[in-house]
Amino acid sequence: xxxxxxxxxxxxRRPDPRFAEGLRTRPHVLPLVPRALFPLxxxxxxxxxxxxxxxxxxxxxxxxxxxxxxxxxxxxLFGHFAPRLKAYLRRQGCDAAGxxxxxxxxxxLVWRRAETYDPAQASASTWVFTIARNKRxxxxxxxxxxxxxPDDPALVPALVPDRPESADRRLETQESAGRxxxxxxxxxxxxxxxxxxxxxxxxxxxxxxxxxxxxxxxxKSRLRLAMERLRKALRDTA
Amino acid sequence: xxxxxxxxxxxxxxxxxxxxxxxxxxxxxxxHLALCPCCRLNVAExxxxxxxxxxxxxxxxxxxxxxxxVLARLDEHPPLPRAAAPVRPPKPIPVPxxxxxxxxxxxxxxxRLPWTRLMRGMDCCDIxxxxxxxxxxxxxxxxxxxxxxxxxxTHRGVELTxxxxxxxxxxxxxxxxxxxSVADGSIRHRPVADEEGCLCxxxxxGLLRFTGALGLILNPFVKx
Ligand SMILES: [Zn+2]
Numbered sequence: 001x002x003x004x005x006x007x008x009x010x011x012x013r014r015p016d017p018r019f020a021e022g023l024r025t026r027p028h029v030l031p032l033v034p035r036a037l038f039p040l041x042x043x044x045x046x047x048x049x050x051x052x053x054x055x056x057x058x059x060x061x062x063x064x065x066x067x068x069x070x071x072x073x074x075x076x077l078f079g080h081f082a083p084r085l086k087a088y089l090r091r092q093g094c095d096a097a098g099x100x101x102x103x104x105x106x107x108x109l110v111w112r113r114a115e116t117y118d119p120a121q122a123s124a125s126t127w128v129f130t131i132a133r134n135k136r137x138x139x140x141x142x143x144x145x146x147x148x149x150p151d152d153p154a155l156v157p158a159l160v161p162d163r164p165e166s167a168d169r170r171l172e173t174q175e176s177a178g179r180x181x182x183x184x185x186x187x188x189x190x191x192x193x194x195x196x197x198x199x200x201x202x203x204x205x206x207x208x209x210x211x212x213x214x215x216x217x218x219x220k221s222r223l224r225l226a227m228e229r230l231r232k233a234l235r236d237t238a
Numbered sequence: 239x240x241x242x243x244x245x246x247x248x249x250x251x252x253x254x255x256x257x258x259x260x261x262x263x264x265x266x267x268x269x270h271l272a273l274c275p276c277c278r279l280n281v282a283e284x285x286x287x288x289x290x291x292x293x294x295x296x297x298x299x300x301x302x303x304x305x306x307x308v309l310a311r312l313d314e315h316p317p318l319p320r321a322a323a324p325v326r327p328p329k330p331i332p333v334p335x336x337x338x339x340x341x342x343x344x345x346x347x348x349x350r351l352p353w354t355r356l357m358r359g360m361d362c363c364d365i366x367x368x369x370x371x372x373x374x375x376x377x378x379x380x381x382x383x384x385x386x387x388x389x390x391x392t393h394r395g396v397e398l399t400x401x402x403x404x405x406x407x408x409x410x411x412x413x414x415x416x417x418x419s420v421a422d423g424s425i426r427h428r429p430v431a432d433e434e435g436c437l438c439x440x441x442x443x444g445l446l447r448f449t450g451a452l453g454l455i456l457n458p459f460v461k462x
Binding site for chain 2 (some may be wrong): 007044064071074075078079081082083084085086087088090091097100103104107108111112121122123124125126127128129130132133136137141143144145146147148152153154155156157158159176177180181185195196198199200201202204205219221223224227230231233234
């Protein structure tokens with residue numbers, strides 16, 4: 001499709017994975033750039049991370065961008081998310097320059113779509129994750145990602161339509177995101193490892209199984225067990 | 239309104255939430271999601287897992303010039319207009335048979351599609367996808383007359399069949415609107431369309447097609 005091909009930066013183009021033998025020899029996990037290469041006082045200030053106790057959360061800043069086009073808030077979000085997005089895109093097969101370029105595209109989408117962000121629905125990280133995922137499918141794979149249309153009259157509505165007030169929902173979403181992060185740290189390593197592969201490698205679990213030589217049944221049961229634990233943490237039924 | 243009883247399952251939904259599925263498989267999963275509030279909730283939670291994984295990923299330093307470059311471009315990019323709230327007609331509008339996202343691929347009026355007759359009582363129609371030609375998986379609509387069942391076969395690779403109207407019955411049970419049948423090489427299917435016939439979306443996973451002898455395209459109803 002020329003639609004996306006025309007605007008795909010050269011550095012991002014990679015051979016069609018179906019035909020690229022070379023990709024198979026690519027290490028599954030790209031080596032991380034040694035941290036020593038970067039001074040500790042790197043210019044990118046990481047703010048608003050859950051551990052820093054900053055009084056403004058990522059969600060606050062995202063809302064400020066959406067409501068007031070707040071550039072300082074946007075710069076802060078960039079400082080937090082850009083290095084994570086870069087790491088994410090590198091694991092998806094981008095080279096450093098390509099990842100750098102795609103990070104900029106994703107952050108521009110964050111700027112443009114911030115108005116639609118609803119903190120009752122998702123944490124800022126989850127929202128940014130979905131934008132990055134869709135952008136990389138568009139750019140790296142040159143495919144559309146079919147998604148539901150929440151306003152479609154054919155959509156079968158949830159059985160429990162009533163939701164608590166938005167302020168409660170927002171708090172609930174933030175709290176469950178916190179429980180989720182904690183539960184993620186507690187996962188058995190073999191489950192956590194597979195979960196990362198599933199989210200970061202652009203490969204369905206059947207391919208992960210074949211490439212890693214882990215029986216499909218094992219892959220499925222580890223992912224299921226991981227998801228069960230995380231779901232309990234999200235729903236606070238642990 | 240009934241909800242489906244046959245679901246994609248956690249692992250396929252994780253693949254969808256993480257973005258690992260190709261367009262055709264995603265189309266089947268997302269169209270199931272439109273008909274299945276339960277799996278929608280699951281996917282929302284799996285996306286939250288994606289967010290948490292992004293949060294804890296080992297960050298990789300970005301070029302300091304990157305932020306300046308983006309800041310300089312912000313004004314070229316006005317906010318995308320918030321999607322206008324849909325004007326709700328006073329009377330309930332008829333529910334389209336084909337839910338999104340499938341509807342934007344095949345439209346509303348299935349009689350206008352270029353159907354191909356495969357055998358008596360069995361028609362199919364390939365769905366064009368956006369990706370580069372020769373994409374990994376194929377998606378097609380299948381229409382079966384009452385009681386129609388294809389010759390027996392076993393699967394090679396994973397196929398998905400999503401019922402849109404009517405239904406079919408096979409070794410695994412009865413499948414009605416919104417039900418998704420996930421088949422792999424280990425299952426021998428003897429599907430037969432129910433009395434009212436069956437309209438379904440069938441997806442063959444091309445990833446595994448290459449390991450098959452002649453690139454066989456199989457789904458519960460068709461063998462080429
Ligand atoms: Zn379901």
